[in-house]
Amino acid sequence: MATETIKANHSPLLRVCGLTKHYWTSGRVWRKRTLFTAVDDISFELSHGKTLGLVGSSGCGKSSLARCVTRLEGADAGEIWLEGVDIARLNSRELLPYRSQIQMIFQDPATAMNPRMTAAEIVQEPLLIQRRGTSAERQARTAELMREVGLSPDWMNRRITEFSGGQRQRMAIARALSLQPKLLVLDEAFTGLDLSTQAQIANLLLDLQATHSLTYILISHDLSLVARIADEIAVMSAGKIIELGPVRQIISTPTHPVTQSLVTSHHGFRVQHAAAGGFA
């Protein structure tokens, strides 16, 4: 207990200790179900207002880690300390007040939203679930949120099919911000967007971080974009964090071979082929 109070004084927003998540592989005829460790004894800390970039190739466990940290899935072992409270052990009732503090933004906003709901309904659904404010207050808050993420409040009655990919992602951000969370977990939130839209969304996130002192966990396979936004980068491979450090250090002196290969592909196609002597 003593060590925990010391850590609480030092007070990072999020402290993850020894987080582990197993999945059973699906069994087939003549094939036994086997245990697969998606998140393997992961520990890290994240201070207020900082951004942690989580990179790694597909299947390395970065989305599983995100789902455990947001408690969308229960971890099998380990602790998740959010401002001095271990939320890994809480049951769903006890968890309710903490749910609003951590919000997640998914890769494909189109599938993360109900196509039959209007923009306003989508953005204020979390407020409704958490029973915040009157209907008029919620409506006013929705307009404010939409303005904040660069959408016109005049569009409140449109459905998501009428929005472009970038606008949908802005709506997902507005929805996530509606409960004034402290931590936003963005799982591949830039994938599938055009370069110019990616840059616009990234700038929006940087602005929101500055005004609301938000903390981000940014999951991506695209090191180049993460490197521009994050303070620290954690590289994952086979369920473990194999390298963790400030962005500059990871980019300039990667030590682990997996990181090195990520950094090389970050420097791009041209560089690799210039080194290989180009094409015939």
Add this chain to the structure above:
Amino acid sequence: MPGPLLHVKDLRVRYLPESGGKVQALEGLNLEILPGEVTGILGESGSGKSTLASTLLRLLPASAECSGCVVFEGEDLLTAAGSKLRRIRGSKIALIPQDPAVSLNPVTRVGEQISEVLRAHLRLSRSERKQRVRQLLVEVGFEDVDRIVDAYLHQLSGGQRQRVVIAQAIACRPSLIIADEPTSKLHSELHCQILALLANTVAQHDTALLLITHDPTILAGFADRLMVMYAGRLIEQGPAESVMRRPLHPYTRALIGLSHGHTSGNRASHLPSIPGEMPNPLHVMPGCRFEPRCSEKMGVCATTDPQTFSPESSRLVSCLKYGN
């Protein structure tokens, strides 16, 4: 100097959505592709680049209206008969679609699907086809050919699927391959591998490649010529290297600036971006399509459609800045 392999003249495509209105997807496109040349088409979503790919193979939905001409080896594909088209598709012009998971059949073995292309276009015996399929799989970089031939789609990874699709595309040694965002569904480490494979195969067989993408970094050092599309128009074209090094159109400059911004490394307060969004194709405004987002706009841009100018040899740009 050989004549062009593909010649597109004043191509216009219009969609008529059920909800009413007209969407002008392509507006008067003119382009030429030379044999063996790698042409990069750069454009963001909604620019009409995928419409272009389907128009070249006449795969547009029936409700779309198109005019102009697409001349391939002396034949206008827009007016060609169905039987003629079927002989060209897959054998002379091959398409590598964006998502291999969708384009491959989930209940047929991979080997059979490649064999199908051969059976449709070439007169080969069964054993010759079998051998050819294995050869193609080796060519696209598979080592365990025995396993792949009998594999189903779900047993392959994303990169392996894309290789299978490439094997299908090169099966009949086409003279033109159209690749529509061939790497967008793959994670970044695989981009280089798949692009290198494409580059090597087209170089080896002197195939022309039309590579459609939204990411300029993919085209650097790969494409011979570069065409930039915006809101259904070709706004700039020229030799890839010179366009990349010194883009003329403000949009191209902004787009290439974005990718440089991403790869330059240090954390900045803001990333370079292009403000605004592409215009709604349902509500077409007069003047240059890029005018509302342009950082170098002039008074006339809002009212006058820009012509195509050639400020330097072999460079074309549609921007009023180069009007005099």
